Amino acid sequence: MQDTTLDLVIIGGGPAGMGAALIAGRSLLRTVVINAESPRNAVTRASHGFLTRDGAHPDALVAVAKEQLREYDTVAYETGRVAKVEPASGGGFLIKHADGRAWRTPQVILATGYRDDLDRLELPGLDQVYGTGVFICPFCDGFEHAGERLAVFGGLGCELMVSMLRNWSSDVVVFTNGRTLDASTSRDLAAHGVTVESGRVHRLVSDDGRLQAVELVDGRRVERDAGFIADDFSGPATSFAADLGVATTRNFLDREVLQADATGKTAVDGVYIVGDMRTGFSGLLAAANDGSDCVKHIVHTLAAERWSRA
Ligand SMILES: Cc1cc2nc3c(=O)[nH]c(=O)nc-3n(C[C@H](O)[C@H](O)[C@H](O)COP(=O)(O)OP(=O)(O)OC[C@H]3O[C@@H](n4cnc5c(N)ncnc54)[C@H](O)[C@@H]3O)c2cc1C
Structure with missing residues (x-):
């Protein structure tokens, strides 16, 4: 078992996960990001529409995000695949990496995106x-x-x-x-x-x-x-949200998506979903913003709890 004093684990490091990690670092949250580094748009040669990054190769987006995250000491970045996410006895979640390591966290952000079949x-x-x-x-x-x-x-x-x-x-x-x-x-x-x-x-x-x-x-x-x-041929890349009991709803195209509010908060306490995993298709800029907004919401909530206890 790794560090047991974490505030947050983020699973997935596309724009949604890295957007979340950046604000987590800037908010001093003790965070682990685990990323398999296979974003949905890996098949493209150039990404478009991301202000200041128009035309960038998907690999370049990940590389810059990783580089900038190094500034933040409270955030650890781990490459690889999470195999399982389960409720931990006594509260929170156990995040199990495919290589056998595990982290316990009170909150988890699922940012593993969609996969096109x-x-x-x-x-x-x-x-x-x-x-x-x-x-x-x-x-x-x-x-x-x-x-x-x-x-x-x-x-x-x-x-x-x-x-x-x-x-x-x-x-x-x-x-x-x-x-x-x-x-x-x-x-x-x-x-x-x-x-x-x-x-x-x-x-x-x-x-x-x-x-x-x-x-x-x-x-x-x-x-x-x-x-x-124009056909629907995609779905969540992982079943973590469904396994934890997150319900589904339908998006504006009448396609099934996981249910969370605009901050990524789900009805399952401590579980957040962001990016494509929340919307079905966010686009890079909106996914990054989604992750960022989610962590701001988490920090707001933690601050309000601390304030009311003091
Ligand atoms: C062909 C194509 C072209 C596109 N072009 C554009 C474009 O030009 N502009 C634009 O704005 N949008 C574009 N998009 C959409 C864009 O790629 C997505 O909206 C965006 O990547 C969503 O970000 P995300 O972080 O939610 O998911 P992703 O970028 O898919 O990132 C998810 C991350 O989670 C990781 N992951 C998955 N499972 C696990 C696991 N078990 N453990 C650890 N990590 C895991 C993956 O490896 C990946 O790195 C395109 C999409 C496609 C399919």
Whole structure:
């Protein structure tokens, strides 16, 4: 068992976890951050939209965050994977690292993000282009593909993505991969002049990570320069929150997400969730802010408790 006088353990060190760690350090909280260093956007070559970091490689974001965290003596950074989080007898939580070490903490922030399950989409060749030629967020990658021939992969929910992408390009084709769209979506897309390919996709053709075309099982080939996925194919990267009894709710896209308030506080005392794990998709800047806000809330609460006891 490691140090038993911790205030906080943060599991996950993407922007959400590192945003939390930075404010924890600045607030003198005795903190351990454990990070497997495999952020969700690791597949990309450049991240966009993060003020002062536009175009940065995902590795660079982690490296700078680690470097800046070294200033804060009360924060220890551990590389590796947490295997288990469980309630400790006598209160708090036991955090078990895969290498056998364990930490006891009164509070835990879960910042392990989401994972995208490409296999669920049944789009052969997607692994060659995901994050470099096929994306999920127009704000992150739309600019680089403005005016290009775009594909949207999706059934239910594709209309929202198409209407968004029209901001960047007028040439958007929907590939439903064998699914039938409901009548009202089909009508709306047709009214806006959007072509819908409803056959099954044979494979995505690409070169060095760039999408070139979508081949359909009927033998046709539709030339496309980039694509965006409208389907739900993601979920929490770890089951720690669910294992600790955190309930689920639905987000603005009607997708299931873990339930926590805007500060990351869950209904389970001492358990906080931040970043993608809380929202399903935060983006880097919002994830960093989420982590930071969560620790501010924790420090406020601790200060108020101390104040009322004194
Ligand atoms: C293809 C793609 C492109 C994107 N491009 C952009 C972009 O350009 N701009 C933008 O703002 N957003 C972008 N995003 C979204 C962005 O990556 C996420 O919103 C953001 O990374 C969420 O931050 P997070 O800290 O919540 O999770 P993550 O960044 O995923 O970090 C989670 C961390 O937890 C660690 N972890 C997981 N399990 C464990 C464990 N058991 N023990 C210890 N550590 C663990 C992981 O290794 C990882 O380091 C993109 C996403 C994708 C998929």
